[in-house]
Amino acid sequence: MFDFLLTKEQKTLRDEAREFVKSIPKKMILDMDADKIQFPKEFLQEAGKRNLMGCRYPEKWGGRGMDWVSTCMVMQEIGVLGYIFACTFGVGAELVCDAIILHGTDAQKEKYVKPLLKGEIFAAECLTEPRGGSDFFGTTTTAQDKGDHFLLNGEKRFIVGGEGADYFLVYARTDPDAEPRKGISCFLVDRTDGVKSQYLYGLMGCRGGGAARMVFSNVKVAKQNLLGRLNQGVDIFNTMMIPERLGTAAMTIGAAAPAVAVATGYTSKRKAFGLPVAAFQGVSFQVAEAVTLLDASRAMIYATARAVDEQIDEKQIRRLVSQSKKFVTESCQKAVHNAMQVMGGIGYTNIYPVERIFRDLRLASIWTGTNEVMSMIIANEWYKEHGHNKKTCAIRDMEEDAAEAHAADEKIFE
Numbered sequence: 001m002f003d004f005l006l007t008k009e010q011k012t013l014r015d016e017a018r019e020f021v022k023s024i025p026k027k028m029i030l031d032m033d034a035d036k037i038q039f040p041k042e043f044l045q046e047a048g049k050r051n052l053m054g055c056r057y058p059e060k061w062g063g064r065g066m067d068w069v070s071t072c073m074v075m076q077e078i079g080v081l082g083y084i085f086a087c088t089f090g091v092g093a094e095l096v097c098d099a100i101i102l103h104g105t106d107a108q109k110e111k112y113v114k115p116l117l118k119g120e121i122f123a124a125e126c127l128t129e130p131r132g133g134s135d136f137f138g139t140t141t142t143a144q145d146k147g148d149h150f151l152l153n154g155e156k157r158f159i160v161g162g163e164g165a166d167y168f169l170v171y172a173r174t175d176p177d178a179e180p181r182k183g184i185s186c187f188l189v190d191r192t193d194g195v196k197s198q199y200l201y202g203l204m205g206c207r208g209g210g211a212a213r214m215v216f217s218n219v220k221v222a223k224q225n226l227l228g229r230l231n232q233g234v235d236i237f238n239t240m241m242i243p244e245r246l247g248t249a250a251m252t253i254g255a256a257a258p259a260v261a262v263a264t265g266y267t268s269k270r271k272a273f274g275l276p277v278a279a280f281q282g283v284s285f286q287v288a289e290a291v292t293l294l295d296a297s298r299a300m301i302y303a304t305a306r307a308v309d310e311q312i313d314e315k316q317i318r319r320l321v322s323q324s325k326k327f328v329t330e331s332c333q334k335a336v337h338n339a340m341q342v343m344g345g346i347g348y349t350n351i352y353p354v355e356r357i358f359r360d361l362r363l364a365s366i367w368t369g370t371n372e373v374m375s376m377i378i379a380n381e382w383y384k385e386h387g388h389n390k391k392t393c394a395i396r397d398m399e400e401d402a403a404e405a406h407a408a409d410e411k412i413f414e
């Protein structure tokens with residue numbers, strides 16, 4: 001539907017991504033959902049061989065020198081396989097590597113980005129702690145400076161790729177006395193002595209992505225594995241919020257769309273009262289709503305991707321990516337809800353994939369920052385942009401466009 005926005009080069013990449021999606025055996029999808037596969041290494045290896053990961057990074061580091069619009073398009077295509085495929089694809093290549101590309105040294109890019117994009121090694125991102133995920137700046141994992149290395153101690157949980165990854169992007173407190181935002185640093189931690197992953201969660205959906213609890217006990221981290229500046233992990237955290245939220249939004253659309261397609265086919269054939277159920281507006285209007293929500297979501301992510309590519313004001317980008325994450329994940333969940341509803345009882349069974357998609361997509365509004373946290377950021381940025389000191393509209397003072405606008409005595413605020 002939005003293919004008209006894509007360049008020739010992007011369409012070629014889209015077709016390559018589709019070929020890849022077609023090549024994945026059904027058995028892998030089912031085995032992951034059944035927890036028979038704990039981490040889909042073969043899937044990532046093949047994506048790497050086809051050079052599909054990290055397309056927006058410079059060719060020098062294994063990307064294709066493309067942009068955020070291209071990334072959103074690829075994430076949508078991969079999402080079609082299932083949400084967890086896009087999660088594992090995204091976490092290593094689009095999140096962890098994004099941080100290294102933007103903040104890392106050339107040596108770090110050589111060692112950690114290049115082989116990951118080729119599908120030779122795997123990575124996970126460790127923000128959330130058992131203590132909590134929303135309050136990121138309350139991080140209690142510590143990394144003590146021991147002269148020639150840092151000593152890392154702490155626990156993280158729900159880490160996609162925790163089981164399977166070769167290295168981890170870990171945030172830890174390096175200055176316990178500094179104010180919360182100023183005392184956290186970011187590290188690239190190899191799976192060495194003291195790094196333990198436990199695959200222990202009975203997940204509702206999104207199984208097979210290696211989601212694990214990570215325990216770091218007296219792990220020696222080499223000084224050169226500090227990513228970015230000491231105590232300035234916040235810089236990395238801030239830039240990572242773009243791939244976290246925009247990437248999540250894009251892949252959610254791809255993961256939801258098959259449910260709507262299946263429901264459209266089913267309701268065209270299924271009869272009740274002698275008619276295809278799609279002939280009843282109670283049914284077709286729910287499909288109409290689902291399709292509208294998917295297209296509105298696509299419009300939103302492509303507009304946001306353009307905003308990131310054009311490097312507009314960073315505060316506006318923060319609001320736009322948060323809005324995209326919230327609006328798109330909730331819209332897609334509603335679209336899948338409608339898809340299941342119009343299929344009746346069969347939609348609730350594993351005769352069709354809609355129930356798996358429904359389970360998987362529930363994660364979308366929880367991970368990479370809950371949607372309540374998104375609302376917090378949106379409200380915060382919006383009020384800063386348009387607070388009480390600013391005019392109600394930049395073009396003209398709209399507040400004055402009322403017959404009794406002069407009635408100052410009625411404008412009571414306290």
Ligand SMILES: Cc1cc2nc3c(=O)[nH]c(=O)nc-3n(C[C@H](O)[C@H](O)[C@H](O)COP(=O)(O)OP(=O)(O)OC[C@H]3O[C@@H](n4cnc5c(N)ncnc54)[C@H](O)[C@@H]3O)c2cc1C
Nearest residue numbers: 125126127128132133134158159160366367368369370372
């Ligand atoms: C399957 C899965 C995969 C995940 N993958 C990763 C991963 O790879 N890496 C990683 O680091 N994390 C990962 N997460 C963690 C995820 O990002 C966190 O679960 C999420 O950020 C919420 O943190 P929490 O679970 O600690 O909830 P809490 O922070 O305890 O929040 C509980 C509730 O309180 C609400 N809340 C908290 N603070 C506020 C506030 N100020 N205003 C309004 N409401 C608020 C939250 O929205 C939520 O509804 C994953 C989670 C799951 C389930």
